[in-house]
Amino acid sequence: MVFLDELQKRKTFAIIAHPDAGKTTLTEKLLLFGGAIQEAGAVKSNKIKKHATSDFMEIEKQRGISVATSVMAFEYRDKQINILDTPGHKDFAEDTYRTLTAVDSVIVVIDVAKGVEEQTERLVEVCRMRKTPIIVFINKLDREGKDGFDLLDEIEQKLKLKVIPLSWPAGMGQRFKGVYSLYEKNLILFRAHAKQDDDNIFKISDLSDPLLDDQIGKPLADELRDEVHTIESIYPEFSREDYLKGDVSPVFFGSAVNNFGVRELLDCFVDIAPQPMGRDTEERHIQPEEEKFTGFIFKIHANMDPKHRDRIAFLRVCSGTFERNTNYYHVRQEKNLKFSNPTAFMASKKSVIDEAYPGDIVGLYDSGNFKIGDSLTEGEKLHFKGIPSFSPEQFRFVNNTDPMKTKQLNKGLDQLMDEGVAQLFTKEDNGRKIIGTVGALQFDIIQYRLKHEYGASCDYEPVNLYKAFWIDSKNPGAVKELVARRKKDIARDTDGKLVFLAESAWSLKMAQENHPEVDFHFTSEY
Numbered sequence: 001m002v003f004l005d006e007l008q009k010r011k012t013f014a015i016i017a018h019p020d021a022g023k024t025t026l027t028e029k030l031l032l033f034g035g036a037i038q039e040a041g042a043v044k045s046n047k048i049k050k051h052a053t054s055d056f057m058e059i060e061k062q063r064g065i066s067v068a069t070s071v072m073a074f075e076y077r078d079k080q081i082n083i084l085d086t087p088g089h090k091d092f093a094e095d096t097y098r099t100l101t102a103v104d105s106v107i108v109v110i111d112v113a114k115g116v117e118e119q120t121e122r123l124v125e126v127c128r129m130r131k132t133p134i135i136v137f138i139n140k141l142d143r144e145g146k147d148g149f150d151l152l153d154e155i156e157q158k159l160k161l162k163v164i165p166l167s168w169p170a171g172m173g174q175r176f177k178g179v180y181s182l183y184e185k186n187l188i189l190f191r192a193h194a195k196q197d198d199d200n201i202f203k204i205s206d207l208s209d210p211l212l213d214d215q216i217g218k219p220l221a222d223e224l225r226d227e228v229h230t231i232e233s234i235y236p237e238f239s240r241e242d243y244l245k246g247d248v249s250p251v252f253f254g255s256a257v258n259n260f261g262v263r264e265l266l267d268c269f270v271d272i273a274p275q276p277m278g279r280d281t282e283e284r285h286i287q288p289e290e291e292k293f294t295g296f297i298f299k300i301h302a303n304m305d306p307k308h309r310d311r312i313a314f315l316r317v318c319s320g321t322f323e324r325n326t327n328y329y330h331v332r333q334e335k336n337l338k339f340s341n342p343t344a345f346m347a348s349k350k351s352v353i354d355e356a357y358p359g360d361i362v363g364l365y366d367s368g369n370f371k372i373g374d375s376l377t378e379g380e381k382l383h384f385k386g387i388p389s390f391s392p393e394q395f396r397f398v399n400n401t402d403p404m405k406t407k408q409l410n411k412g413l414d415q416l417m418d419e420g421v422a423q424l425f426t427k428e429d430n431g432r433k434i435i436g437t438v439g440a441l442q443f444d445i446i447q448y449r450l451k452h453e454y455g456a457s458c459d460y461e462p463v464n465l466y467k468a469f470w471i472d473s474k475n476p477g478a479v480k481e482l483v484a485r486r487k488k489d490i491a492r493d494t495d496g497k498l499v500f501l502a503e504s505a506w507s508l509k510m511a512q513e514n515h516p517e518v519d520f521h522f523t524s525e526y
């Protein structure tokens with residue numbers, strides 16, 4: 001059956017990393033293998049490509065930070081690989097969290113010299129919560145870095161992942177000679193910037209082979225033999241089942257910029273990574289094989305073309321076949337919508353598609369119908385779970401500085417919040433609006449976009465807040481009492497949910513102690 005074949009072909013994943021670990025470089029090399037782009041080019045042209053292929057917004061170009069999450073698809077060994085790009089900058093962490101709801105697995109890139117960095121810890125935590133299967137790629141082996149065993153320990157401790165190395169480096173930095181694949185049981189010798197299908201790749205199938213000493217020198221060959229022996233005695237054999245359950249993570253070593261170790265990673269990924277998996281809704285679990293189409297919006301991208309105020313809503317197809325020009329039910333708005341130009345993304349190219357299958361990401365042109373988390377179905381009332389908002393880290397009052405443009409300001413704020421740029425809280429006592437963000441950059445972006453897209457202007461006023469907590473209770477009276485007693489600390493989010501704005505960890509603690517029946521949630525979904 002075409003549908004099942006298409007479903008089984010798909011592998012939808014994201015690469016996550018702390019900025020500068022090599023995510024863009026690795027993405028580009030993968031696209032190169034898939035023939036989705038023709039030339040990786042030098043490092044400098046990567047940066048240009050970075051803008052050309054994944055940065056849509058003008059503001060991004062100005063700041064040189066990848067704000068956008070773009071989608072790139074390519075075919076490799078009869079599989080369709082969908083890569084969802086994620087912004088590495090920590091101010092856009094929420095964007096990345098939401099993207100992770102739309103993938104079935106991830107590859108984590110770690111810089112061999114820097115080890116596990118802060119941003120990686122947070123992102124992996126989100127994957128762990130969702131039990132997303134993770135493959136680890138340790139990058140930049142052509143540079144001096146941390147000892148391999150120390151790194152594996154660090155990954156286990158900081159990322160709380162159980163790891164199993166499937167490849168192992170012979171030396172690193174100046175001494176880097178290649179990578180031994182424990183998965184395929186062969187050694188691939190390193191040549192900087194070599195194309196991997198060139199014949200200067202030397203394969204050896206048995207580590208005890210004296211040829212190994214000729215190739216990399218006896219001391220390094222013995223070191224490799226010892227280390228591989230140690231690995232084989234310490235780590236259990238790799239089990240795909242455990243990986244798919246999110247219980248173990250295979251680890252690869254390589255150098256993305258040198259195109260080294262990338263093919264091994266991709267080949268293994270294609271072998272082991274999951275096909276599209278089911279999703280939970282509040283009502284029931286959705287299986288991808290189900291005949292009827294369902295999907296959810298995980299990202300809204302505005303301003304693709306600054307001349308038109310158009311937006312693209314990114315839909316993840318969860319089950320059934322999505323078809324062009326077909327009516328689908330927009331559950332939140334309780335109305336039918338059809339799409340004449342649904343778009344697929346092939347690297348830098350966009351193209352209109354007639355149908356899409358589970359695991360696919362479709363871009364829908366949107367004039368303001370969608371909000372992040374919205375469901376589309378063939379009529380069933382389903383609400384997909386797992387797209388929570390997290391408490392912001394920074395808060396400011398927003399003031400209207402042009403009273404003639406109040407309407408525009410409100411509309412702009414509403415739409416930017418629907419896109420998930422930031423969160424808006426309206427205080428219960430005086431109706432003042434507070435914007436909460438993950439990073440300071442969003443405040444500038446909001447100001448800029450309100451001005452350029454809505455003709456509205458605003459400024460900010462500091463507000464001393466620690467975090468926002470969504471509140472509820474089995475006993476409605478308990479929430480009522482908290483709201484009555486702490487009115488100045490209570491606000492509503494854009495869905496009308498009640499939120500406690502804590503000035504400090506101490507004030508949260510006091511509120512919890514004084515109102516033991518109220519639950520304080522760090523995310524909007526509980």
Ligand code: G4P
Nearest residue numbers: 017019020021022023024025043044047140255256257258
């Ligand atoms: P990111 O998307 O995770 O932020 O990282 P990106 O791929 O942009 O890579 C960050 C830097 O690391 C780039 O250098 C890139 O060339 C370099 N890099 C990637 N893989 C490797 C590798 O295997 N070995 C070494 N030695 N370097 C690697 P840059 O100087 O910051 O880029 P540019 O400013 O020269 O363009």
